[in-house]
Amino acid sequence: MLNIIICDDNKKDMKNTQEIVDKYMTKNNIEYNVHLYDDYNTEFYNIIESKIDSKIYLLDIETPSASGIDIARKIRKKDLESVIVFLTVHEELGNVILKNDLLFLSFINKFDDYENRLKTCLSKALKLLNTKQVLRFNDGNTIYTIKLDDILYITKESFERKTVIKTDYTDFKVSVTLTDIKSMLDDRFVQTHRSCVINKNRTSKVDKHNRTITFDTGEVIDLVSDKYKKELV
Numbered sequence: 121m122l123n124i125i126i127c128d129d130n131k132k133d134m135k136n137t138q139e140i141v142d143k144y145m146t147k148n149n150i151e152y153n154v155h156l157y158d159d160y161n162t163e164f165y166n167i168i169e170s171k172i173d174s175k176i177y178l179l180d181i182e183t184p185s186a187s188g189i190d191i192a193r194k195i196r197k198k199d200l201e202s203v204i205v206f207l208t209v210h211e212e213l214g215n216v217i218l219k220n221d222l223l224f225l226s227f228i229n230k231f232d233d234y235e236n237r238l239k240t241c242l243s244k245a246l247k248l249l250n251t252k253q254v255l256r257f258n259d260g261n262t263i264y265t266i267k268l269d270d271i272l273y274i275t276k277e278s279f280e281r282k283t284v285i286k287t288d289y290t291d292f293k294v295s296v297t298l299t300d301i302k303s304m305l306d307d308r309f310v311q312t313h314r315s316c317v318i319n320k321n322r323t324s325k326v327d328k329h330n331r332t333i334t335f336d337t338g339e340v341i342d343l344v345s346d347k348y349k350k351e352l353v
Contacts, residue, residue, distance in 0.1 A: 121174070122249070122265055123153050123155060123173060123175045124152055129180060134158065149261050153172075160191050170289075175202035178205050188206055192224060205241050206227045206228065228241065254267050254268060255267075255301070268309075269319075270288050271322070272339065273318040274286065275315055275317075283298050313343035326352045328344065
C-alpha cells in the first residue's frame with residue numbers, strides 16, 4: 121500500500137495538498153494512506169523509522185522547528201527508496217536544494233500551477249516505486265503496491281479462500297491466487313509447500329527435519345513439505 125506523508129505548517133496549504141492527492145489517487149483506483157503533520161515532530165520522525173510500505177514524502181521546506189532539507193537528509197540516511205518532493209512558496213530555495221545530494225524527485229512552488237505539477241509528480245513517483253522491486257497487482261478495484269523486501273511469506277487461506285501476504289507491518293488478504301502472485305515474484309522467493317511461498321532473504325533458520333522455518337522477525341511456520349524441501353538450500 122502507498123503511504124503519502126504530507127508535512128506543512130500552513131493548514132490551508134495542507135488541506136489543499138491532501139485534496140489534490142485524494143483526487144488523483146481515487147481517480148486511479150490506488151490504495152493509499154495519507155499521513156498529515158503540521159511540523160517535523162516526534163510523530164513525523166517515527167514514521168521515518170517505520171517499516172510501512174512505499175512512502176512518498178511531500179515536504180514543506182520551512183516549518184517552525186526544522187527545514188525540510190534537513191529532514192530529507194535524515195530520511196536518506198535511513199531510506200534510499202522513498203520518493204521526496206519539496207513544497208515551498210520560496211522559489212529562490214531551489215538552488216539550495218540542488219546543492220544537496222538528496223535524491224529528490226521535484227521542487228514545487230505552491231503558487232506556480234501547483235495542482236497540475238503535483239499530479240505530475242505523483243504520476244512519476246508511482247512509476248519510480250513500481251521499478252524499485254515491488255509486488256504490484258490489481259485485486260478488484262484496488263491496486264496493491266508492496267515492497268518485496270517487506271514480504272516474509274505468502275500463503276493460501278482455505279477458509280476464506282484468500283491469499284495472505286504476510287509483511288512486517290500487516291497481512292494483506294487478496295483474491296489473487298498464490299500461483300498468479302508467485303509468477304510476479306523474483307528468485308528470492310521459493311515454494312516450500314503447496315500453500316506457501318517464502319522470502320529466502322527474510323529467513324534466519326530452516327529446520328528441514330522438523331519442517332519449520334524461522335524468519336528474521338522471530339515468527340516460525342511449519343509449511344514445509346517433502347515435495348518442496350529441495351528448494352530450501
